[in-house]
Amino acid sequence: MAPSKPITRFWEWGKNIICVGRNYAEHAKEMKNTLPTEPLFFLKPSSAYVREGSPIVRPYYCHKLHHEVELGVVIGKRAQEVPQAAAMGHVAGYALCLDMTARDTQEECKAKGLPWTLAKGFSTSCPVSDFIPKEKVPDPHQLKIWLKVNGELRQEGHTSAMIFSIPYVISYVSGIIALEEGDVILTGSPQGVSAVQEKDEIEAGIEGLLTMRFQVAQQKYRP
Numbered sequence: 741m742a743p744s745k746p747i748t749r750f751w752e753w754g755k756n757i758i759c760v761g762r763n764y765a766e767h768a769k770e771m772k773n774t775l776p777t778e779p780l781f782f783l784k785p786s787s788a789y790v791r792e793g794s795p796i797v798r799p800y801y802c803h804k805l806h807h808e809v810e811l812g813v814v815i816g817k818r819a820q821e822v823p824q825a826a827a828m829g830h831v832a833g834y835a836l837c838l839d840m841t842a843r844d845t846q847e848e849c850k851a852k853g854l855p856w857t858l859a860k861g862f863s864t865s866c867p868v869s870d871f872i873p874k875e876k877v878p879d880p881h882q883l884k885i886w887l888k889v890n891g892e893l894r895q896e897g898h899t900s901a902m903i904f905s906i907p908y909v910i911s912y913v914s915g916i917i918a919l920e921e922g923d924v925i926l927t928g929s930p931q932g933v934s935a936v937q938e939k940d941e942i943e944a945g946i947e948g949l950l951t952m953r954f955q956v957a958q959q960k961y962r963p
């Protein structure tokens with residue numbers, strides 16, 4: 741059954757957040773990662789969404805919280821085993837997303853062969869902008885995305901530099917996970933990721949379309 745809420749508020753739907761990693765060669769290089777031969781992807785829980793006006797909270801176990809600015813693709817129609825040629829017909833629109841990453845935890849998980857959930861899936865790890873209908877974006881591979889911390893430019897990337905295109909990613913992921921209306925695919929981060937501290941101000945944007953701002957806070961809770 742179709743959700744009753746409008747897709748313009750997809751972050752309230754409780755749907756999947758699928759994140760593609762290492763989709764920009766320069767970012768893979770700065771992380772000293774090899775380039776993928778097929779899309780690498782992982783999931784965040786939908787409770788990871790946070791909206792402007794609420795802070796990004798650095799988890800109590802993290803000492804190196806990194807920003808990753810990414811284009812989000814919002815799915816508008818269920819997609820299962822969709823060929824590339826039909827993939828864009830399943831897109832409702834776009835959003836600007838941050839894939840906030842507990843980098844020290846991620847390194848530890850990698851070293852121990854553990855999943856990345858603690859590093860990538862904590863509450864507030866997916867700040868998200870307003871919904872952008874696809875009609876406003878003639879070509880999602882021709883967008884400039886950027887991020888500043890306390891007014892200083894840290895990330896600037898062009899979506900034309902993605903290793904795997906959006907139709908390819910949709911086609912590939914839909915052959916493994918059925919994509920549903922309201923799901924979002926984060927398409928990977930360009931270079932320039934860096935650490936943020938409590939009280940830092942993050943501003944990010946898609947040139948000519950929108951900007952968003954968040955403040956960083958520290959989690960006080962300890963189990």
Ligand SMILES: CC(=O)CC(=O)C(=O)O
Nearest residue numbers: 760761762763771928929
């Ligand atoms: C190395 C990573 O954390 C992968 C990732 O999320 C990316 O955007 O690239």
Ligand SMILES: [Mg+2]
Nearest residue numbers: 808839928929
């Ligand atoms: Mg990422």
